[in-house]
Amino acid sequence: MPDSALAGTRVVDLSQGIAGPYCARLLADLGAEVIKVEPPEGDYARRLGPFPNDVPHHDRGGLFLHLNANKKSVTLDLETTSGRVVLRKLLANADVLIESETPGLMASRELGFEQLNDEFPQLVYCSVTPFGQTGPYASFKGNSLAAMALSGLMYITGDPGKEPLCTGGEPAEYFGALHAWVAILAALEHRAKTGAGQNIDVSMLEALGCADEYNTTMYAYLGAIRKRFYSRHAIPTYPSEIFPCRDGSIVVIGGATGFPLMMAILIEQPEQEGNPLFQNLWLRFMQWEKFEEILRPYLAEHDWEDLLTRAQELRIPFAAVLDAKTLLENEHLRERGFFEEVEHPELGKVPLAAHPFKMSETPLRVGRSPLLGEETHEVLAEVGYEAEDQLVLRERGVT
Secondary structure: OOOOOOOOOEEEEOOOOOHHHHHHHHHHHOOOEEEEEEOOOOOHHHHOOOOHHHOOOOOOOHHHHHHOOOEEEEEOOOOOHHHHHHHHHHHOOOOEEEEOOOOOHHHHOOOOHHHHHHHOOOOEEEEEEOOOOOOOOOOOOOOHHHHHHHOOOHHHOEOOOOOOOOOOOOHHHHHHHHHHHHHHHHHHHHHHHHOOOOEEEEEHHHHHHOOOHHHHHHHHHHOOOOOOEEEOOOOOOOOEEEEEEOOEEEEEEOOOOOHHHHHHHHOOOHHHHHOHHHHOHHHHHHOHHHHHHHHHHHHHOOOHHHHHHHHHHOOOOOEEOOOHHHHHHOHHHHHOOOEEEEEEOOOEEEEEEOOOOOOOOOOOOOOOOOOOOOOHHHHHHHOOOOHHHHHHHHHOOOO
16 A cells, blocks of 8 residues: 555644644544643543543543544643653654644743754644734633634624624634644645744634635725625625525525526426526525525425435536435445544444545545553653653653
8 A cells, every 4th residue: 555645754742622633633644643642631622522322431532533533642741840851752753743722831831832943943833722822812712613703704694683603613623723734734845845843823713714805805895894694605696595495405506607597497487587586696686585485485395305416417506404414324425435434442333534635646544543541651662661660650640
């Protein structure tokens, strides 16, 4: 089998939660050896679940399994001097360090970039935090919800005249992870050319803000502030909205070439082709209630799979809103191998969301998450700790 793209790269992952760990998982999937350094009680994501039968267990949480596939787990108390000594030994052979502590905390432990750079000049040091390492908000506590609010995304989400809404999931965490991942890959390429490591400062707030350029440019160019407007796309290509259908919900996207005829054929009312609401996009956008009086009854009488298939055959970009069960059973994702089963010592066979891209020459890895501290003995032995030394560290609560 061909080598993985990042084979031979070692990453020390000190981060907790979602953003940093997911970034490190992406590196691990590409073949990097990722050593996840956790406090003795474990990454707090181990306590977040979901858990089988709703029984909490630090090795059985679905979120942790997703975020930490293909890693090794080492427990280490960095509040102790001995723990920091062990970490420095790990960094002597590391290419990348990822951390997610409140700005200033790593420096207070003598583990900040400036303190480590003299000792490990080739180290790529990546910090992933809610608001970045500088600025008035740097020390603020935050999460994806806070970033959605402060980035402006929440302001434009929801119905007009009602309170703002958040989107599902943790978008700021994952956007932050992706930006950190790309930055690390770029820093490794730079190091290959120059021999020098560098400091990467990723702000989840700014990562999410980059995904909503339309509203900032709208204000910069027009002085206009976009209001909440249901679930519609900002640019008036109406319809571009979620509608109920007989067995769920369907996303109807208009504006396609040949829309009047194709939509009229889809809803089995060919006479509507000449209707001004079908012919004129702007009229349809302004008089959306009248257009929906025609569209909604037909959608309500048909299943999403039928609507999706026929719309796509007519080159109208419909999409179904899938729940988790339907997603796991989806024939397209199944054929592409997006969900893969991994064998876990505590969970047996479990499905794992794999990768959104494939590589012909350096295929990505699919593996399980580590048990808490599973590789502590192995990794410490590698950096010179004999069994007696490791026993002392355990007795002192360092590992």
